Amino acid sequence: MPAIKVIDKSNPSHIGLQPIRVLQDLLPLKLENTCPEFIELTRDAIENKNLYPGLMYHYGNKRAESPYVQFSAIHIHESFLSYTWCICYCLYALHTETFNVKNGKTDDAADESINEILNLFRYAKSLIHEYSEWNKEKFPNPELYGDEEKMTIEIVNKLFFAAINYILCHEFAHIECEHNTKHDFDDPDFNINAEIEADERALQLMLLGCTSTTLQGTSLGIICAVFSYFFFSKYTVSSNGTHPDTDNRLHEVLLYLDPEPNSPIWTFAYIGYRLWDMAFNKNFEEPETATSNKELYFHIYEQLQNEKKTL
Numbered sequence: 001m002p003a004i005k006v007i008d009k010s011n012p013s014h015i016g017l018q019p020i021r022v023l024q025d026l027l028p029l030k031l032e033n034t035c036p037e038f039i040e041l042t043r044d045a046i047e048n049k050n051l052y053p054g055l056m057y058h059y060g061n062k063r064a065e066s067p068y069v070q071f072s073a074i075h076i077h078e079s080f081l082s083y084t085w086c087i088c089y090c091l092y093a094l095h096t097e098t099f100n101v102k103n104g105k106t107d108d109a110a111d112e113s114i115n116e117i118l119n120l121f122r123y124a125k126s127l128i129h130e131y132s133e134w135n136k137e138k139f140p141n142p143e144l145y146g147d148e149e150k151m152t153i154e155i156v157n158k159l160f161f162a163a164i165n166y167i168l169c170h171e172f173a174h175i176e177c178e179h180n181t182k183h184d185f186d187d188p189d190f191n192i193n194a195e196i197e198a199d200e201r202a203l204q205l206m207l208l209g210c211t212s213t214t215l216q217g218t219s220l221g222i223i224c225a226v227f228s229y230f231f232f233s234k235y236t237v238s239s240n241g242t243h244p245d246t247d248n249r250l251h252e253v254l255l256y257l258d259p260e261p262n263s264p265i266w267t268f269a270y271i272g273y274r275l276w277d278m279a280f281n282k283n284f285e286e287p288e289t290a291t292s293n294k295e296l297y298f299h300i301y302e303q304l305q306n307e308k309k310t311l
């Protein structure tokens with residue numbers, strides 16, 4: 001029997017210590033190509049708003065810290081990239097498993113696949129608190145994988161690029177709208193408004209670059225990006241009042257995208273909530289019946305709104 005072909009994307013020219021290094025080189029190019037206007041917007045921001053040309057990467061074995069803007073430069077940590085790739089993988093793979101179960105995959109086989117996905121999720125979540133090595137032999141990753149995983153890894157890579165692009169567009173918007181220079185940390189309302197404005201601008205930039213064929217993939221990537229904010233906390237309210245509630249950020253994106261009721265975009269949001277529930281024991285009830293994916297999402301969304309009233 002022939003050995004399973006292994007794809008090894010590692011290359012000595014890659015900077016970084018984690019398997020995500022194989023995708024990192026492409027991030028600036030992906031960002032530049034967010035939409036046809038983006039290069040001109042960047043040029044204007046460099047000339048008039050002091051945007052630092054280039055992304056400031058932080059390499060090394062540190063915990064996953066969210067990207068941020070400091071002195072008009074966008075900072076991003078290697079571990080956060082790894083974390084986000086894993087979240088994209090989990091949402092996509094769990095969505096595929098749900099589909100497989102509906103199409104006759106036995107429960108035992110599905111349980112085993114789901115357990116493997118959840119192991120990757122636990123690893124991703126652990127990166128928020130502490131760095132540990134991404135075991136390439138044990139966990140799915142973009143650097144070393146079997147030929148039979150190629151299609152999944154490539155789809156996840158696309159989701160990852162869309163997710164990171166959305167997050168970087170949010171940071172870019174802070175500079176474009178001059179939030180970083182206007183920041184008044186004594187006024188939390190201002191910060192929340194700045195965050196809402198950056199979310200809206202990021203979504204607008206992403207959608208400007210979409211065609212009818214890329215819209216769904218980009219939208220799924222954006223849902224993954226928003227869920228990357230969720231797993232930092234058991235509650236959606238930001239602890240220091242600087243950001244809008246995470247569930248509101250997700251809800252605004254969904255209302256804006258307005259997918260048809262059975263779109264996988266709703267299912268991704270539902271699965272994201274189930275993962276969050278599992279991570280923090282939220283104990284959301286499952287719906288007994290649901291006539292659409294949108295209804296599944298709203299079933300959890302409404303429980304969450306009730307929970308927030310009691311906080």
Ligand SMILES: [Zn+2]
Nearest residue numbers: 170174195198
């Ligand atoms: Zn922000």
